[in-house]
Amino acid sequence: WNGAAxxxxxxxxxxNNGTPNLxxxxxxxxxxxxxxxxxxxGQSGGAESVTLxxxxxxxxxHNYALVNAPWPPGDMGSRSQNVWRGAETAATTPTGGNQPHNNMPPFYVLTYIMKL
Known part of the structure; x- marks a missing residue:
């Protein structure tokens, strides 16, 4: 219904008046x-926004590469050995703000009415 009353x-x-609140x-x-x-x-549920x-x-x-390369010339002298020192572990930097996001499909607002 496209009206206020x-x-x-x-x-x-x-x-009110025995109607469900829609x-x-x-x-x-x-x-x-x-x-x-x-x-x-009569079941209800859902939320306008959610935080994953x-x-x-x-x-x-998240893939990343570890480089096995010679020391750069002039860095702590001239070296022939590689930078690689065995197994390396690393973590990616966290990102995001933990904020809820809108979970609503496109809509058009009307009022539900029921025959009394």
């Missing part, structure tokens, strides 16, 4: 189908 014989779905929500059909999560009548945790991130790696 419901027409005669109807009520806004705002939790303010700021979208409708999701009830039931269960193969491969889908079962939803029951490490467990929710896809498994991934």
């Amino acid at each position: 419901a027409p005669a014989g109807w009520a806004l779905c705002d939790g 303010s700021g929500r979208f409708i999701l059909g009830s039931g269960a189908e193969s491969g889908l999560t079962a939803r029951t009548l 945790t490490e467990a929710q991130m896809p498994s991934h790696t």
Whole structure:
């Protein structure tokens, strides 16, 4: 409904007059189908924004290379040995701000109404 008040014989779905409170929500059909999560009548849930945790991130790696090269000429004298000193470990620098991100699809705002 594209109006601030419901027409005669109807009520806004705002939790009053026996209606569900659908303010700021979208409708999701009830039931269960193969491969889908079962939803029951009257169930609610969801969040406008979420903060991802490490467990929710896809498994991934960050590749890097260790160089096995001669010392640069003039650096602590002239050396023939390589920089490599055996197994090396390194960590990447963390990044990110741990801020929630918007989780809302494109939308158009209307008001839900119900016939009384």
